[in-house]
Amino acid sequence: MSMFDLSGQVAVITGSSRGxxxxxxxxxxEHGAKVVISSRKAGPCDEVASALxxxxxxxxxxxxxxxxxxxxxxxxxxxxARKAFxxxxxxxxxxxxxxxxxxxxxxxxxxxHKILQNNIISNxxxxxxxxxxxAERKDGAIxxxxxxxxxxxxxxxxxxxxxKAADFQLARNLAVExxxxxxxxxxxxxxxxxxxFARALWEDPEILKRSTANAxxxxxxxxxxxxxxxxxxxxxxxxxxxxxxxxxxxxVTIA
Numbered sequence: 001m002s003m004f005d006l007s008g009q010v011a012v013i014t015g016s017s018r019g020x021x022x023x024x025x026x027x028x029x030e031h032g033a034k035v036v037i038s039s040r041k042a043g044p045c046d047e048v049a050s051a052l053x054x055x056x057x058x059x060x061x062x063x064x065x066x067x068x069x070x071x072x073x074x075x076x077x078x079x080x081a082r083k084a085f086x087x088x089x090x091x092x093x094x095x096x097x098x099x100x101x102x103x104x105x106x107x108x109x110x111x112x113h114k115i116l117q118n119n120i121i122s123n124x125x126x127x128x129x130x131x132x133x134x135a136e137r138k139d140g141a142i143x144x145x146x147x148x149x150x151x152x153x154x155x156x157x158x159x160x161x162x163x164k165a166a167d168f169q170l171a172r173n174l175a176v177e178x179x180x181x182x183x184x185x186x187x188x189x190x191x192x193x194x195x196x197f198a199r200a201l202w203e204d205p206e207i208l209k210r211s212t213a214n215a216x217x218x219x220x221x222x223x224x225x226x227x228x229x230x231x232x233x234x235x236x237x238x239x240x241x242x243x244x245x246x247x248x249x250x251x252v253t254i255a
Contacts, residue, residue: 003237007032010085011234012077012130014068015095017044019195020145023223024092024230029056031231036081036088037063039095068095068122069114078129087137088130090234093123094145096163098197104158112159119163120170127174127185135181141234142178144171145226146187148249164189168245175243184242186233191249193221216251 011028015021017039025035029052037049045063052061064080066073081088097118100111123144134140149157150164167187174185192211194202202208202220212218229246232238247253 002031004231004235005032006090006231006235009033009089009234010036010081010087011090011092012036012038012081012088012126013092013094014038014066014077014126015145016092017041017048019197020190020193020223020226021092021094022048023227024094025052025061027224027227027231028090028234029060031235033090033234034059034085035061036077036084037061038066038077040067041065068118068126071125074122074126075129078126088133089137089139090141090143091126091130092143092145092230092234093126095122096145098157098160100159101156103155107159115159115163116166119160120166123167123170131174131178131181131183134183135178138182140178140181140183141238142171142174142183142185143230143233144185144187145230146171146189146245148189148191148247148253150189151247151253171245172243179242184233184239186238186241186243187245188226188229188233189245189247189249190226191215191221191247191252193223193226195223212250214252214255215249216255219250221248221250 011033013025016025016037028035037045042065045065049061049063062084064077066077144167146167147164149161171185171187201211
């Protein structure tokens with residue numbers, strides 16, 4: 001059996017109708033997992049699920065739209081996954097938001113609340129919902145998609161970076177709490193990746209050149225390059241990794 005085989009696994013992936021989340025769903029299905037596609041809008045979720053079912057066979061994927069700011073929506077997501085597939089073995093907390101770009105001195109309270117809610121508390125809620133069944137089986141993998149922003153200060157992304165730094169500590173704390181039940185909890189910290197979320201940093205060739213000038217690999221990352229790490233963490237290959245932060249940034253943070 002391949003160390004990266006995900007056969008028999010069921011993965012709930014938030015923010016999986018596009019970008020990094022979609023790439024993770026595609027690679028999980030490629031490696032044998034059942035996947036639950038979720039984001040706010042039903043149409044894009046249905047499109048991704050349909051494409052995965054066409055590529056890998058009927059029953060590979062379902063779509064369960066959910067707003068991560070709503071605890072009721074997240075519970076419905078978890079319940080829908082269990083109803084369709086009977087269990088949840090892997091959770092990927094990928095969805096996040098950043099409604100404010102500017103200095104923290106000008107940060108509105110409602111924007112700060114939304115960032116903390118969607119990028120930290122919603123992850124906490126989802127993990128609370130799925131961890132008990134993982135503990136009962138003595139097996140499970142939880143992956144939080146953070147950012148290298150959580151490692152650095154920034155004059156215009158302060159609140160977002162604070163939330164991503166908090167995700168690192170969320171993973172560490174939960175790794176300690178859930179480790180005795182053989183549940184692994186890890187973070188992936190991407191650098192600049194070619195997604196709609198980061199479009200402003202790569203769509204213009206001159207901005208892209210400046211953004212990648214100090215990266216040892218001298219290029220932007222692709223969503224599937226983050227998905228590969230998620231496959232590792234959910235598979236038998238990653239069963240001894242927990243509480244860690246996997247930086248995938250083309251070397252930006254070491255240059």
